[in-house]
Amino acid sequence: MAKSHSSQIPSNGLCHVPQQNPITGDVSFGNLVQDKVSVENGFGQPLLTVDGFLFSCSKEVLVKGLVNGVKGVLGFGRSNLAFQSQMVNSFGFERKFLVCLSSKSNGFISSGVGMISNSLSLPSPLSLSYTPLEKSQKTHDVVDGYYVNVNSIKVNGRRLAVDQPIGAVEISSTAPYTVLKSTVYETLKKAFSKSMTMVAPVGPFGICFRSRVDVPVIELVMQSEMVKWRIHGRNLVVDVGDGVMCLGIVDGGLGMNGTMILGGYQLEDHVLEFNLGTSMMGFSSSLLMEGNSCSNIRETVSKSIQSL
Incomplete structure (x- = not known):
């Protein structure tokens, strides 16, 4: 994800939004700001850019307990500021997102799409x-x-x-x-x-x-x-x-x-x-029990899209 210079929205005290540290549970309040944000899709699809992406800047309390070097949190909750909510509003995506966490740290999150296996040929068709x-x-x-x-x-x-x-x-x-x-x-x-x-x-x-x-x-x-x-x-x-x-x-x-x-x-x-x-x-069900994995799906989907 790349971003340009952010600009703070004029605040009259109503543009302070609460943020919760997902590890410690601590709550802080940050200023609501906007920026141009580009999202690079891991599956080789075109770069998507949101000109007025909203987020908040808060104190250090937000990153306490997180992995060293982490500067912030990308939220996928139900709020209007959540990443997938803003993607839906900007591009008319479906109000859904798909998560596949990997033990090898190379899984994926895909916003606005349904089952990947419905549109692409995978080794083992998935059912939910x-x-x-x-x-x-x-x-x-x-x-x-x-x-x-x-x-x-x-x-x-x-x-x-x-x-x-x-x-x-x-x-x-x-x-x-x-x-x-x-x-x-x-x-x-x-x-x-x-x-x-x-x-x-x-x-x-x-x-x-x-x-x-x-x-x-x-x-x-x-x-x-x-x-x-x-x-x-x-x-x-x-x-x-x-x-x-x-x-x-x-x-x-x-x-x-x-x-x-x-x-x-x-x-x-x-x-x-x-x-x-x-x-x-x-x-x-567990992909591992079927001889599959999140990392394998990511690699297979990426190759399939690049060959289209």
């Missing part, structure tokens, strides 16, 4: 399951994120007996691993202890075992038994060394706001389609 997007359950959430309703959690086909509904689950690329409220986490831990012999936990994980055991599949049951998000294989366990594997899910404590956050490790190498026009989220 769809579930409704829900509203944030957080009372003081500055940035309205993306939530889906989970009716129940199953381990090896057996439903966890929890004392409260799972409810609205946040889809988060900033949480490294899926987080469960302590009451639900302890129930999950008991279910795993019945099917395998656990070893001493290795932080931040609380459920660890020898790598030679068969790990149960975890299923998130959405609006019906027909719509399930299955977590297994690479998206379920983390190799911590010395022949020990840990479940890539952590305890969020009793004071956690909400019951569950679906974290980045579980999102990797899944195709996610956020359709704001229909308020639906589509998700694929």
Whole structure:
């Protein structure tokens, strides 16, 4: 992304907008400014330029906890200032964007398009399951994120007996691993202890075992038994060394706001389609289980477009 000299919009006190650090949760207020922004498409398509792109400049609090060298955050939330919202307004794109996070750091985000495999020939045609997007359950959430309703959690086909509904689950690329409220986490831990012999936990994980055991599949049951998000294989366990594997899910404590956050490790190498026009989220099964990956899709699509 390249930008020219920005110019501050004349402010009378109403052009200060709140921003929330996605890692620390700290909130700061910045000045609303505009600039000419050009977006280079990673798939070899023409450069897109927005002449009056709006964004805010705030204090250092916005980048605390982020990777060294990061100067800001490109938001894909539901606000009118979010990147995809401004792209929709500028180019008439569909109100949707597609995310494919890669464990190799070469995944992609594509704004205004649907399933890539519908228009291009990929090695394994992809299909998505769809579930409704829900509203944030957080009372003081500055940035309205993306939530889906989970009716129940199953381990090896057996439903966890929890004392409260799972409810609205946040889809988060900033949480490294899926987080469960302590009451639900302890129930999950008991279910795993019945099917395998656990070893001493290795932080931040609380459920660890020898790598030679068969790990149960975890299923998130959405609006019906027909719509399930299955977590297994690479998206379920983390190799911590010395022949020990840990479940890539952590305890969020009793004071956690909400019951569950679906974290980045579980999102990797899944195709996610956020359709704001229909308020639906589509998700694929694990690409890795099909011999595919987000990095492979990016490379295949790029080559296909360049050959047109």
